[in-house]
Amino acid sequence: MTIAAISDIHGNLIALEAVLADIQANGADLIVNLGDTVSGALQPRETAQRLIPLGLPTIKGNHERQLLVGDPARMGQSDSFANKTLLPNQRKWLADLPETLWPQKDIFMVHGSPRSDIEYMLETVTEAGCRAATMVEIAERVGDVEARLILCGHSHIPRAARLDDGRLIVNPGSVGLQAYEDKHPFPLRMETGSPHARYAILGRVKDEWKVDFREVAYDWVTASEQARGNGRNDWCDPLRTGYVDGGGRNWVDRRSNKTP
Numbered sequence: 001m002t003i004a005a006i007s008d009i010h011g012n013l014i015a016l017e018a019v020l021a022d023i024q025a026n027g028a029d030l031i032v033n034l035g036d037t038v039s040g041a042l043q044p045r046e047t048a049q050r051l052i053p054l055g056l057p058t059i060k061g062n063h064e065r066q067l068l069v070g071d072p073a074r075m076g077q078s079d080s081f082a083n084k085t086l087l088p089n090q091r092k093w094l095a096d097l098p099e100t101l102w103p104q105k106d107i108f109m110v111h112g113s114p115r116s117d118i119e120y121m122l123e124t125v126t127e128a129g130c131r132a133a134t135m136v137e138i139a140e141r142v143g144d145v146e147a148r149l150i151l152c153g154h155s156h157i158p159r160a161a162r163l164d165d166g167r168l169i170v171n172p173g174s175v176g177l178q179a180y181e182d183k184h185p186f187p188l189r190m191e192t193g194s195p196h197a198r199y200a201i202l203g204r205v206k207d208e209w210k211v212d213f214r215e216v217a218y219d220w221v222t223a224s225e226q227a228r229g230n231g232r233n234d235w236c237d238p239l240r241t242g243y244v245d246g247g248g249r250n251w252v253d254r255r256s257n258k259t260p
Helices: 013-026 044-054 062-069 077-085 088-096 135-142 220-229 233-241
Strands: 002-006 030-033 100-104 107-110 123-126 129-132 149-151 159-162 168-171 179-182 188-191 197-205 208-216
Touching: 002 013, 013 044, 013 197, 013 208, 013 220, 030 100, 044 077, 044 088, 062 077, 062 088, 129 188, 168 208, 179 233, 220 233
Parallel strands: 002 030, 107 149, 149 168
Antiparallel strands: 002 197, 100 107, 123 129, 159 168, 179 188, 197 208
């Protein structure tokens, strides 16, 4: 059995279509979606319209929670744009999504960590920046989840870690946004260093899951121009380059999964 894991689409329909085409070309028995699906600067309504008929196993991300229960007057730009754009049936679809999901008995889906949808599972943020989490930190965040494969999103960084007990934790990366900066819990940047859409294909070899991280080219220039047209110049460089400022400091080395 093979599983395609997608996450953090953030309303980037152009990237999503490219990823779905790549999945079809490579073959997968199941596609799962790890949340943060529509909030962004691009096409929230159209992205929901594309996904709803597919009926993919899908969970809420922190952005779904924020746009559904937050005060519209206090929402961030991405959630506010989605909140104003989504149709009633699309909001209901989001509201009905679970926070976690077991698509099979040994596979667990969560957006952040089992403790919080805004906790990074495989990264640790300190005042000095972002680094790969240690195995001790990861094991503490995973807790007693008894699944051989644990899928998470949120950080937008493709990364995997296998605990001593054999559990494999995989973040497939982001379909729709390859760099961003935040202020919580400390000022940070997440940058993949290229504009390619990311997802992962997972296959079981005997009793162990193996992961193949995929990078997919798509028309990120058009996506960047869509963001600019929607008043979100802050998305242009991340979409075109995979860096927050178009080529500044790469906080995460995607080849070695180490921070500089």
